[in-house]
Amino acid sequence: MTTRYRGTPIVFIHGMWxxxxxxxxxxxxxxxxxxxxxxxxxxxEPEDMASARAAPELVANRGxxxxxxxxxQIANAQPTSPILIGHSFGGLIAQKLLGEGIARAAIAINPAQIKGVLPLPFSQLRAGLPALGNPFNKSRSVALTAKQFRYGFGNALQEDESNELFEKWTIPSPARGLFEVAFANFNPRAASAVNTANFRRGPLLVTSGCSDHTVPDVTSRATHRQYRNSSAVTDLKQFAGxxxxLVIDHGWRDVATACLDWLRKQGM
Incomplete structure (x- = not known):
């Protein structure tokens, strides 16, 4: 990395659960x-896991x-324009803020659907059912079971590792955003709309996990295609298997290294 970019802030944005x-x-x-x-x-969201699990109402009804x-607000509070790295729902937020010119670059790791993305594979629908299966969940915070986590997150892992990650990192999450994403293409004012045509924005990397159930490869590729009318750098990186x-399991370092390599190619 050149000394010019040392100290560049990065804001990580996690996804649901x-x-x-x-x-x-x-x-x-x-x-x-x-x-x-x-x-x-x-x-x-409480700073510690135990509090987050014990008080799911603290994050309920957040869209x-x-x-x-x-x-x-967090991005604007950084000493210089930050890089945004978001996973899943965080990848949607990273794209939204990049489209507004908030960040110098963004990486959307297996991002939740932005408005305009049409594919809805069965696996994606099933992964979202813990929240979307009950319309009353819209204003609630919902937790996954180990079995649901295994299907939506850990399907490419050994069951023991999936269960370990479930116990280590999962918390209840607000379901409102999932409902907003699910019906975005029927809402002209959808909150998940992103300024994909902005050619003045910084570079964007969209990634795909080719075995992902929650955000299947076809969905990530459709997200990438939404930027076809922008001349700004928009790359797609697919991770086989x-x-x-992918951001928390045994292979996370390979994904992080790929993100770092891409940032360096952008001069960041």
């Missing part, structure tokens, strides 16, 4: 590379606009 502390290996990895990373929680406003757990 994971605690912000799940980013800590990434934080340490990027610190050693000279960046200044932070991994804040979602609005209302995309709540998350966007929260992370917009990776599921939705």
């Amino acid at each position: 994971l605690h912000a502390s799940s980013w800590q290996p990434w934080v340490k990895f990027f610190e050693t590379e000279g960046y200044k990373p932070v991994a804040p929680g979602w609005p209302g 995309i606009e709540d998350l966007s406003s929260h992370f917009r 990776k599921g939705h757990s």
Whole structure:
């Protein structure tokens, strides 16, 4: 990394059903590379896992606009324009803020669907059913079972590792955002809309886990195609054999290294 970019802030944005502390290996990895990373929680999210699990109502009824406003403030509070790295729902927020010109670059790791993305594979629908299966969940916070986590996150792992990750990192998450994503293409004012045509924005990397059930490869590729009318750098990186757990499982370092390599290619 050139000295010009040493100290560049990175804001990590986690997705549904994971605690912000799940980013800590990434934080340490990027610190050693000279960046200044932070991994804040979602609005209302307690700093420790036990409190987050014990009080799910603290994050209930938070939607995309709540998350966007929260992370917009955090990004704007950084000493210089940050890099945004988001996983799943965090990848949607990272794209939204990049489209607004908030960040110098963004990486959307297996991101939740933005408005305009049409594919809805069965596996994605099934992975979302713990929240979407009950319309009353919209204003609630919902937790996964180990079996549901195994299907949505850990399907590409051995069952023992999936269960270990479930116990280590999962917390209840607000379901409102999933409902907003699910019906976005029927809503002209959908909160998941992103300014994909912005050619003045910084570079964007969209990734795909080719074995992902929650955000299947076809969905990530459709997200990438949404940027076809922008001349700004928009790249796609596919990870063979990776599921939705790719940021927290035994292979996380390979994914982090690929993200670092891409940032360096962008001069960051």
